[in-house]
Ligand code: HEC
């Protein structure tokens with residue numbers, strides 16, 4: 001049983017149990033949960049642990065790398081420090097007032113403190129201080145907000161959200177035709193502000209690589225402009241942040257920043273078309289691919305039938321596989337394409353081709369996500385197809401560290 005199925009089964013079990021409890025004793029369940037201190041603290045503690053685990057790892061907006069992310073971080077820190085200062089001041093004032101004006105032994109319990117309602121000086125003071133603070137914040141942040149929408153000096157890349165992966169297209173000669181189409185990983189040159197034109201083929205998604213910039217929605221029928229940049233080479237991780245259906249949580253993304261020379265090499269290699277493989281197993285896999293896979297996938301130079309959004313899918317587009325092996329991940333960056341020793345992750349790749357919906361929740365019956373081939377392809381056929389897939393494109397320019 002895969003991890004996913006286990007989770008589904010245990011969720012079902014939990015639901016059943018909960019339901020049984022509710023039928024017999026709704027109040028008991030509620031009381032137990034909300035009024036039992038131990039349970040409540042355990043719950044809060046676990047929640048805190050979960051939240052604190054978000055702070056480390058690959059999706060950390062508190063460790064900005066790109067200029068836009070740094071700008072946003074600066075705004076966030078400035079506002080946070082101002083809020084903390086106000087919070088500390090108010091907290092200290094409350095404590096001071098409580099101590100200074102407490103009822104002492106011998107005080108008349110009916111005596112009211114001096115009433116200052118309508119005191120002009122006091123009212124003006126606590127109106128003007130926040131106004132000045134907010135004005136200061138506005139002057140400090142508004143230019144950055146506008147700045148985020150400027151056009152950059154780097155190349156323009158089309159970013160398209162799909163259920164549940166990202167597609168990136170590069171129109172190098174600006175003739176309106178994509179020259180490079182890839183998925184999961186957006187490759188950018190170091191030190192240049194890359195212009196993104198973000199849209200969607202199906203539902204609303206949101207593009208977010210926290211170390212490079214904030215979030216930008218991908219809305220069908222609209223193009224949103226956005227910029228990302230990195231001053232250093234590296235791989236930066238992201239997530240779709242607009243709920244987009246079943247596998248929303250599995251819709252990840254990576255940005256790969258390359259030095260100018262490496263970027264050029266990557267671009268040229270991506271322009272190469274595929275050809276019929278020479279190895280025996282790969283050739284058999286190539287033939288099988290032509291029977292089972294080309295209603296959705298394009299491989300430039302050999303299988304172009306499904307091009308131009310004609311794939312048998314709700315979004316009309318499946319990942320272009322021409323340079324599959326030049327990526328570090330697949331299926332919305334949910335799986336690594338290479339093991340730590342840099343050998344191909346054949347196990348996950350084979351299981352994906354055999355039964356994609358078992359690896360990543362989807363609704364192929366509704367043309368959302370890749371269909372299962374568990375009942376269609378036998379073991380040797382799967383091996384042949386995986387042999388063929390491994391001939392598609394060169395090695396990735398950078399590996400995850
Ligand atoms: C009904 C359409 C459809 C068919 C047929 C199909 N696929 Fe897919 N395939 C998809 C979609 C959609 C995705 C992206 C799924 C995701 O990331 O959630 C995908 C993803 C992939 C990926 C990962 C690519 C990447 O860049 O992430 C591979 C590899 C793949 N398919 C191989 C195959 C092979 C081999 C076959 C034939 C045996 C096949 N597919 C048949 C729709 C299809």
Ligand SMILES: [Cu+2]
Pocket residue numbers: 161162164204205206240241242243244248251
């Ligand atoms: Cu999404």
